[in-house]
Amino acid sequence: MDSATAREQALDAAEKLFYGRGVQSVGMDDLRGASGVSLKRLYQLFPAKEQLVEAYLERRDVRWRGLLAEAVARREDPRERILAVFDWLAEWFGEPDFRGCAWINAYGELGATSERVARQVRAHKRAFREYLGGLVADAGLPDALTGPLFLLAEGAMVTAGISGGAAPAAEAREAARLLLGRGRSSGRAGAG
Amino acid sequence: MDSATAREQALDAAEKLFYGRGVQSVGMDDLRGASGVSLKRLYQLFPAKEQLVEAYLERRDVRWRGLLAEAVARREDPRERILAVFDWLAEWFGEPDFRGCAWINAYGELGATSERVARQVRAHKRAFREYLGGLVADAGLPDALTGPLFLLAEGAMVTAGISGGAAPAAEAREAARLLLGRGRSSGRAGAG
DNA sequence: TAACGTAGAGAACGCACGTTCTCCCGTCAA
DNA sequence: TTGACGGGAGAACGTGCGTTCTCTACGTTA
Numbered sequence: 001m002d003s004a005t006a007r008e009q010a011l012d013a014a015e016k017l018f019y020g021r022g023v024q025s026v027g028m029d030d031l032r033g034a035s036g037v038s039l040k041r042l043y044q045l046f047p048a049k050e051q052l053v054e055a056y057l058e059r060r061d062v063r064w065r066g067l068l069a070e071a072v073a074r075r076e077d078p079r080e081r082i083l084a085v086f087d088w089l090a091e092w093f094g095e096p097d098f099r100g101c102a103w104i105n106a107y108g109e110l111g112a113t114s115e116r117v118a119r120q121v122r123a124h125k126r127a128f129r130e131y132l133g134g135l136v137a138d139a140g141l142p143d144a145l146t147g148p149l150f151l152l153a154e155g156a157m158v159t160a161g162i163s164g165g166a167a168p169a170a171e172a173r174e175a176a177r178l179l180l181g182r183g184r185s186s187g188r189a190g191a192g
Numbered sequence: 193m194d195s196a197t198a199r200e201q202a203l204d205a206a207e208k209l210f211y212g213r214g215v216q217s218v219g220m221d222d223l224r225g226a227s228g229v230s231l232k233r234l235y236q237l238f239p240a241k242e243q244l245v246e247a248y249l250e251r252r253d254v255r256w257r258g259l260l261a262e263a264v265a266r267r268e269d270p271r272e273r274i275l276a277v278f279d280w281l282a283e284w285f286g287e288p289d290f291r292g293c294a295w296i297n298a299y300g301e302l303g304a305t306s307e308r309v310a311r312q313v314r315a316h317k318r319a320f321r322e323y324l325g326g327l328v329a330d331a332g333l334p335d336a337l338t339g340p341l342f343l344l345a346e347g348a349m350v351t352a353g354i355s356g357g358a359a360p361a362a363e364a365r366e367a368a369r370l371l372l373g374r375g376r377s378s379g380r381a382g383a384g
Numbered sequence: 385t386a387a388c389g390t391a392g393a394g395a396a397c398g399c400a401c402g403t404t405c406t407c408c409c410g411t412c413a414a
Numbered sequence: 415t416t417g418a419c420g421g422g423a424g425a426a427c428g429t430g431c432g433t434t435c436t437c438t439a440c441g442t443t444a
Contacts, residue, residue, distance in 0.1 A: 022304045024216055027431055038392050039433085049432065099304065107354050108300020112214045112291065118354075125354055148344070148367030151351060151360060155343030158350050162299050162310075162317055168343060175340030179370060193421095219401055221424095230422050231403085241402065 001037075007045050009035045014056040019102050023053055023109055050114055053106070057120040060102055065127060078139035079180055082149065085132065086176055089153060090169035093160040100161020104154075128153075141180065149176055193229075199237050201227045206248040211294050215245055215301055242306055245298070249312040252294055257319060270331035271372055274341065277324065278368055281345060282361035285352040292353020296346075320345075333372065341368055 001009075013035035017026040028049060032039050046052040071088040075081045092098060099105070103121040110117040132153070133146040152175055156168040193201075205227035209218040220241060224231050238244040263280040267273045284290060291297070295313040302309040324345070325338040344367050348360040 020304070022301065024301075025305050028433080029431075032393095039394085040391070043433070100300070104296065104350055104354070105300035105303075108292070108297035109214065109216075111297075111354070112212070113217050121354055125351070144366075147360070147363035148370075151344050151347030151364050151367065152340070153347070154350050155345070155347030158296055158346050159317070159343060162296070162303070162313055168339070171339035172343050174336070175343065175367075175371060178340075179367060220403080221401075224423095231424080232421070235403070 003045070006035075006037045006041050010037045010042055010045060010052070011056055011059055013037075014052055015060060018053065018056055019060075019105075020097065020099060023106065050116055053110070053114075054116050054120055057103065057106060057117070057124065061120070061124045061127070064102075064124075065131065068131070072135065078135070082132075082135045082139060082180060083173055083176060085135070085149075085153065086156070086169050086173035089156055089160075089172070090166045093156075093166035093169050098160070101154075101157040104158055104161070125154075139180075145179060148179055152176055195237070198227075198229045198233050202229045202234055202237060202244070203248055203251055205229075206244055207252055210245065210248055211252075211297075212289060212291060215298065242308055245302070245306075246308050246312055249295065249298060249309070249316065253312070253316045253319070256294075256316075257323065260323070264327070270327070274324075274327050274331060274372065275365055275368060277327070277341075277345065278348070278361050278365035281348055281352075281364070282358045285348075285358035285361050290352070293346075293349040296350055296353070317346075331372075337371060340371055344368055 010031065013031050014026075017030055017034055028039060028042065031037075031052070032042060035042075037045075042052070046055060068085065068088055071091075072081045072084045075084045103124045106117055107121040111121065129146065129150045132150050133143065136143060136146045136149065152172040156172040159168040160166060202223065205223050206218075209222055209226055220231060220234065223229075223244070224234060227234075229237075234244070238247060260277065260280055263283075264273045264276045267276045295316045298309055299313040303313065321338065321342045324342050325335065328335060328338045328341065344364040348364040351360040352358060
């Protein structure tokens with residue numbers, strides 16, 4: 001098995017176990033068992049567990065935002081594209097192994113003790129917010145709408161994670177629709 | 193030192209340390225040192241660490257909702273009372289040792305492994321949501337507003353926790369004001 | 385064949401920590 | 415005074431786990 005494959009398998013196992021059970025309750029030995037990659041190899045690829053966590057969050061960030069962008073790209077109308085974010089959240093929340101936002105969870109678990117993890121989380125949330133900001137600008141809506149939309153999405157993620165079920169996504173979508181309606185009249189596109 | 197005092201001191205230390213550093217990175221020995229309550233006594237009061245965590249969340253829940261209700265009670269107008277929730281969040285976020293929502297953090301850290309903790313978190317969030325629902329009803333507003341307001345508040349908490357700063361509370365307040373519609377509630381009442 | 389490098393399996397190590405136990409002291413009843 | 419008892423300090427115990435080390439097998443090259 002070459003290095004790239006071993007790395008992917010290690011990250012596959014890390015993602016499955018870290019996301020499902022939390023980081024601290026998963027041992028390096030669990031990762032060896034789930035990935036088929038020996039401990040020796042794991043430590044060659046990632047000098048310490050913390051860096052495996054970092055890599056897990058980073059790879060997931062790329063995929064998560066990629067999937068979101070794909071879903072959004074299927075809509076034409078700029079306003080619809082914003083609402084598509086919440087539709088996509090609803091799909092995500094409905095997945096059988098959904099267990100909340102990986103970054104919010106990781107921050108709650110490790111934010112206070114690992115600066116590297118905290119940085120990953122902040123970077124991910126910043127990227128998501130900027131992506132939303134781009135959708136808002138593309139729709140010619142005031143930039144001030146970005147914050148509220150972002151907060152609705154974050155609230156939906158955290159609530160769906162804690163309470164289970166996809167209902168928060170629908171509530172957030174409806175609220176977003178109302179907010180967009182009010183922001184309609186602005187003629188100053190791309191105000192930022 | 194009688195039992196009640198020991199219990200309060202133990203919970204004071206637990207709250208300070210668990211909230212500030214996360215649960216798993218605080219040892220029972222740290223709690224002994226910070227509280228002045230011996231290990232023997234700690235284990236008489238709480239048969240296991242998990243139950244100390246539970247008691248910490250429960251006591252904090254009572255105080256947190258009490259402080260919120262106090263702040264809200266200072267306003268007369270029913271719409272203003274809803275907005276007061278977000279003003280109070282802004283105050284909270286601005287406290288120097290603010291480190292996010294204790295329940296969201298605890299859920300991220302222990303939700304997957306401790307059913308007792310998960311229950312505490314769900315109970316707290318349910319109570320907060322029901323409280324908001326009461327404010328919405330008192331204002332004669334449709335119940336469908338409760339969900340969005342709750343999601344805005346949750347999003348503000350999680351974002352303030354991750355990114356630091358009180359700005360999310362103001363954004364959430366503004367979004368809430370738009371959702372409530374153009375009533376008498378225009379600007380900020382009271383201290384700004 | 386012999387020497388060598390690589391990789392996997394898993395034992396070993398060191399430490400942290402939840403929980404329990406031991407020892408000792410101060411208090412109070414008789 | 416004596417003995418029982420409750421409580422504090424902290425050692426001890428058992429376990430889990432991050433990380434490293436050892437042993438063995440195997441393929442490659444001369």
